[in-house]
Amino acid sequence: MAYPRIVLHLDMNSYFASVEQQANPLWRGKALGVAAGLYRGACLIATSKEAKAKGIVTGMRVVDGLTRDPALVIVEVDPAKYRSATERIFAIMAQESEQIETYSIDEAFLDLTGWVQSLDEAATIGWRIQRRIHDEVAEWLTASAGVAPTRWLAKFASDTAPKGQLVVLEQKHLAAYLAGRELTEAWGIARRLECRLKALGIHTLGELRRYPVTNLIASLGVRGYELWANVNGIEVGTVTMQGLPKSIGHSHVLKQRTKDLGFSQRVLMKLAERTGRRLRSLDLEGHEFWLWFSTAEGGGGGGRRLSFQPIVDSRTIFRLAWTCFAPQASGQTPSALALGLGRLRPRSRQAALWPERRDLLHLAAALDALNDRYGEQTVVYGAQFGLSDEHAPDRIGFRKTVSWDVPLDQMLANGYNGSRHGPDRSPP
């Protein structure tokens, strides 16, 4: 019998560090860390498998890595080098399937539905790509791969595959594969969500799979349905992620016209906070930022920026906005402002890898908790202070911007009400 869908996911192992070892053969087999800069407090953004074996992991500071292994090789991050290897790797994948979704600099999904007849046949393509990367791009690079009937399971299979190998995850083996596995092993389950699931009495992925879906939806809304569907091998999004909103943003026409950019700054902070709140309430992260503004003089400006680092907290959104806005708007009278985030994805653990952002994430979580409990705008950032509610009021409805690729009627019947907070927090 043919499967409804066949998805292959490939993920390069210790990618940045392996590319560096490929470039310099003397570093192969050695503990190596790719750092954001060549100073002791810099963050390690990737480490080689030899470094990982010594407990030196992504997110550590250079100085802590050197404490664990004084012989640790430190290399400064070199994005151009990684991009050039990525281009060659993705070119090979593109020869194997037209349905390719490049997910990050070192990861891609290939939808092989209709192209092959079975998961085993897809595995043959996966092995061929693994071998071609070795033969045609770089002998030091390896990729883990997963083949499964859904996109989520394919990524889960490659995440849990031994490095450089391929795992085929069939529906009939799913229960045994998930049994006893930690919740955070799953793609999209970070610590915060893990806590909420544990509060429901769910401690492993096997338990999540068997949990009554109606209870999950009642407690976690659409996210509960997605989680349950993911571990049960039910596709909730296509390779283009139709299950998620495409973008989240806010705009505002300024009532007060002034050349004083301090006023615009406060409105931008408010728009950034609104956007950040909505993003986090949906457990998403953004990888693209955009801003536009118009001026009373009849001009305007703006910009769009892709971000390899996940955008999650409001301060980062504001900083991106201000960096784009301030130089362009100087000397003019802004009349309308809009900002937003695109390339949305389920929240990963990646955002916590940059130490300077970790504090911002903790801060955002604390502010969210207070505002959830006591009402919107109970606690605001200093930059917003003194801005009355008539400026940038929250007038964009929640559901208008969200379209789900899942049976929403069914969810509504089961108590889903557009809020993640469950029926106790929202009117019936």
Ligand SMILES: [Mg+2]
């Ligand atoms: Mg990788």
